[in-house]
Amino acid sequence: MAPAEVLGNAxxxxxxxxxxxxxxGPACAAASRRARCEARxxxxxxxxxxxxxxxSALERRYPDGRLFLSVRSHPDAGFRxxxxxxxxxxxxxDGTTIxxxxxxxxxxxxxxxxxxxxxxxxxxxQGLEVLHASAVVLHGRAVAFTAPSGTGKSTxxxxxxxxxxxxxxxxxxxxxxxxxxxEAHSGPARISxxxxxxxxxxxxxxxxxxxxxxxxxxxxxxxPVVAAGARPLALLYRVTRxxxxxxPAFRAHVPARPLAILASAFLPxxxxxxxxxxQLAICDRxxxxxQTFDFEVPAxxxxxxxxxxxLAHSASALSR
Amino acid sequence: METLPADxxxxxxxxxxxxxxxxxxxxxxxxxxxxxxxxxxxxxKTGGRMLELLERADSVxxxxxxxxxxxxxxxxxxxxxxxxxxxxxxxxxxxxxxLNGAG
Numbered sequence: 001m002a003p004a005e006v007l008g009n010a011x012x013x014x015x016x017x018x019x020x021x022x023x024x025g026p027a028c029a030a031a032s033r034r035a036r037c038e039a040r041x042x043x044x045x046x047x048x049x050x051x052x053x054x055x056s057a058l059e060r061r062y063p064d065g066r067l068f069l070s071v072r073s074h075p076d077a078g079f080r081x082x083x084x085x086x087x088x089x090x091x092x093x094d095g096t097t098i099x100x101x102x103x104x105x106x107x108x109x110x111x112x113x114x115x116x117x118x119x120x121x122x123x124x125x126q127g128l129e130v131l132h133a134s135a136v137v138l139h140g141r142a143v144a145f146t147a148p149s150g151t152g153k154s155t156x157x158x159x160x161x162x163x164x165x166x167x168x169x170x171x172x173x174x175x176x177x178x179x180x181x182x183e184a185h186s187g188p189a190r191i192s193x194x195x196x197x198x199x200x201x202x203x204x205x206x207x208x209x210x211x212x213x214x215x216x217x218x219x220x221x222x223x224p225v226v227a228a229g230a231r232p233l234a235l236l237y238r239v240t241r242x243x244x245x246x247x248p249a250f251r252a253h254v255p256a257r258p259l260a261i262l263a264s265a266f267l268p269x270x271x272x273x274x275x276x277x278x279q280l281a282i283c284d285r286x287x288x289x290x291q292t293f294d295f296e297v298p299a300x301x302x303x304x305x306x307x308x309x310x311l312a313h314s315a316s317a318l319s320r
Numbered sequence: 321m322e323t324l325p326a327d328x329x330x331x332x333x334x335x336x337x338x339x340x341x342x343x344x345x346x347x348x349x350x351x352x353x354x355x356x357x358x359x360x361x362x363x364x365k366t367g368g369r370m371l372e373l374l375e376r377a378d379s380v381x382x383x384x385x386x387x388x389x390x391x392x393x394x395x396x397x398x399x400x401x402x403x404x405x406x407x408x409x410x411x412x413x414x415x416x417x418x419l420n421g422a423g
Binding site for chain 2: 255256257258259262268271273276277280283284287
């Protein structure tokens with residue numbers, strides 16, 4: 001087995017690995033939990049995985065029926081995550097060990113699976129709560145966006161970074177309570193954006209989004225500088241887009257709507273009593289300490305304009 | 321979950337939260353979490369208040385009396401709603417209902 005070294009952190013985990021994992025944030029004190037990643041062959045993983053006694057936790061298929069993603073769980077062995085041509089991973093029940101079989105080609109593909117499913121699962125198993133959200137840092141505090149898939153939370157975050165916000169995470173946000181405060185952890189330094197949106201950015205804003213890593217599923221993968229570590233979560237926007245909206249509007253959740261927050265939980269298949277209790281506890285802290293809003297965006301409003309509105313609104317909200 | 325008979329004597333029954341259920345009361349709603357199914361259930365403010373009273377009271381009749389007085393009504397006026405409420409929570413496996421003295 002190759003020796004492992006600490007490579008950096010993401011989602012509140014210090015990552016120790018025997019293989020190269022790019023775009024992790026630098027190791028920092030905020031990550032008090034550790035995940036050890038070990039490279040294995042696909043055959044080794046299959047030999048280690050006791051299919052008998054395992055159950056499907058999640059299965060997604062392409063429209064033509066081909067398997068896109070499979071997650072299976074086993075009470076003793078943990079979880080097996082597999083996406084054809086994107087690699088497979090075994091995650092221990094406590095989330096501290098990840099064994100990975102990576103494809104020789106399709107480097108971006110395995111990284112996407114690893115960052116989108118494997119590391120968030122390890123983080124959740126170690127007691128962090130994960131939301132389906134993107135986030136940036138404004139005035140030293142985390143500002144997060146939840147939205148249904150395809151609504152544009154990544155695009156909104158990208159435009160905010162292009163406008164000078166610091167990048168925190170794309171698509172998955174790991175949270176934990178510390179001293180009564182909800183802390184938002186940084187993710188890997190990667191964000192995906194459509195070529196059309198990238199073209200709307202001026203050169204300075206484009207440069208702030210970092211180097212281009214490649215393309216995947218029609219999106220350009222960029223590597224912005226990540227504001228590594230944890231920041232107190234101050235604002236949470238639930239973004240909805242519709243042609244029915246007459247104009248952009250921010251609507252404060254007064255009183256707070258806990259079910260709307262719980263609906264944005266990531267990895268819904270992970271329903272251990274411990275995770276569910278933690279979810280409810282984090283939700284309680286969010287309701288008590290975080291300003292939450294609906295941000296209604298008419299379909300005709302471009303993302304850069306929406307980002308400007310968020311900048312103005314968040315500046316006002318953070319000053320309260 | 322077993323369906324309660326139509327003539328179930330609610331008034332003398334005692335309600336308790338199912339052991340696999342936790343809930344939190346927020347400003348405008350109460351969130352009930354079923355740890356067995358992983359499902360969340362939402363109650364409005366009125367439902368949340370009713371659940372608190374049912375869980376605390378020795379009998380549904382006692383909860384009903386306190387609930388009704390809080391809304392300036394007589395128990396008989398709110399009883400049908402409370403019966404329906406209890407039945408629905410029971411059907412979802414969120415509460416247990418036992419006749420007082422039945423162990």
